[in-house]
Amino acid sequence: MSPRKFFHPDAAALTLHRILFALSDPTRLAVVSELKDGAERASGDLLAESVPRSTMTHHLKILREAGVTRTRPEGMRCLISLRRDDVDARFPGLLEAILAHGHSG
Amino acid sequence: MSPRKFFHPDAAALTLHRILFALSDPTRLAVVSELKDGAERASGDLLAESVPRSTMTHHLKILREAGVTRTRPEGMRCLISLRRDDVDARFPGLLEAILAHGHSG
DNA sequence: TACGATGTACGACGAACACCGTACATTATC
DNA sequence: GATAATGTACGGTGTTCGTCGTACATCGTA
Numbered sequence: 114m115s116p117r118k119f120f121h122p123d124a125a126a127l128t129l130h131r132i133l134f135a136l137s138d139p140t141r142l143a144v145v146s147e148l149k150d151g152a153e154r155a156s157g158d159l160l161a162e163s164v165p166r167s168t169m170t171h172h173l174k175i176l177r178e179a180g181v182t183r184t185r186p187e188g189m190r191c192l193i194s195l196r197r198d199d200v201d202a203r204f205p206g207l208l209e210a211i212l213a214h215g216h217s218g
Numbered sequence: 219m220s221p222r223k224f225f226h227p228d229a230a231a232l233t234l235h236r237i238l239f240a241l242s243d244p245t246r247l248a249v250v251s252e253l254k255d256g257a258e259r260a261s262g263d264l265l266a267e268s269v270p271r272s273t274m275t276h277h278l279k280i281l282r283e284a285g286v287t288r289t290r291p292e293g294m295r296c297l298i299s300l301r302r303d304d305v306d307a308r309f310p311g312l313l314e315a316i317l318a319h320g321h322s323g
Numbered sequence: 324t325a326c327g328a329t330g331t332a333c334g335a336c337g338a339a340c341a342c343c344g345t346a347c348a349t350t351a352t353c
Numbered sequence: 354g355a356t357a358a359t360g361t362a363c364g365g366t367g368t369t370c371g372t373c374g375t376a377c378a379t380c381g382t383a
Contacts, residue, residue: 117330117379129319130244137239138371157329168372170331175370189329189380206315214234214309222349222360243341262359273342275361280340294350294359 117186119177124199127180132200135179136211140164141172145181145195149212153185153192222291224282229304232285237305240284241316245269246277250286250300254317258290258297 136142144159156173157166164172173193176182180199185192200208241247249264261278262271269277278298281287285304290297305313 129316130242130247133238133247133316134242137235137242139235140371142235142238155329165373166330167332167374171371171373174331186330186379191330204315204319206311206318210309210311210315211234211238213311245341260359270343271360272344272362276341276343279361291349291360296360 119184119186121177121183121196122180124180124196124202127200127203129204131179132181132204132207135176135181138172138175140168141176142211144172144176144193146212148182148193148195151195151197153194156184156191156193159193224289224291226282226288226301227285229285229301229307232305232308234309236284237286237309237312240281240286243277243280245273246281247316249277249281249298251317253287253298253300256300256302258299261289261296261298264298 136145140160147159148154156169159169159173161169173182173184173191177184180196183194183196185194195208197208241250245265252264253259261274264274264278278287278289278296282289285301288299288301290299300313302313
């Protein structure tokens with residue numbers, strides 16, 4: 114009955130090339146774009162119609178382990194949000210520049 | 219005897235995920251960091267002591283085809299420079315945010 | 324406890340990648 | 354033309370990635 118646990122790297126442990134890699138995939142870029150307003154969204158609501166669950170789990174794990182997103186269990190679901198404060202503190206302007214463009218490129 | 223030709227994508231054809239992927243490798247990030255002052259540098263002078271020539275050719279090709287760098291033949295050598303104007307026009311602030319951090323992360 | 328809903332773990336597959344040695348092409352100089 | 358310097362193309366190897374189906378775990382509710 115232990116509650117679900119998710120590994121999140123410390124803010125100081127974020128590396129630029131890992132973050133850039135996490136954002137170098139169109140699917141993950143689309144996920145991040147859906148989170149750019151700062152709100153939490155349930156995992157199952159992200160691109161639900163176009164991406165199978167196991168594939169989405171894989172992408173969310175890469176984003177989370179790179180330090181780009183935070184995953185918080187809430188009942189049966191998982192709420193995903195951007196770690197905007199931590200990323201901004203370490204790489205100022207990076208997320209802003211990436212999110213400004215949406216994900217059409 | 220045709221002079222050497224290098225494919226460069228049009229500025230309008232740059233895509234965000236390709237650029238981010240090109241910059242998601244520590245070696246390529248180090249190369250870009252050496253070019254951030256805007257000057258041209260010879261291919262053979264970039265990380266020459268730590269990366270074999272054929273490997274460097276591989277990385278420079280990825281950077282060039284993503285639209286991050288420009289390659290210009292000059293005699294026997296190849297001069298590499300950042301396509302800062304084109305990248306900035308399409309993704310304002312992106313290169314600045316990435317280059318601000320050097321390449322230690 | 325039984326059930327349905329949500330998400331993860333694991334395995335498999337094909338594709339792409341990083342790395343590098345070798346052979347080749349291009350260039351300048353002798 | 355011959356030679357040396359620089360960089361590319363090609364091939365091979367091992368690794369990683371993206372995708373997804375299936376089985377399992379967790380959670381809320383009946």
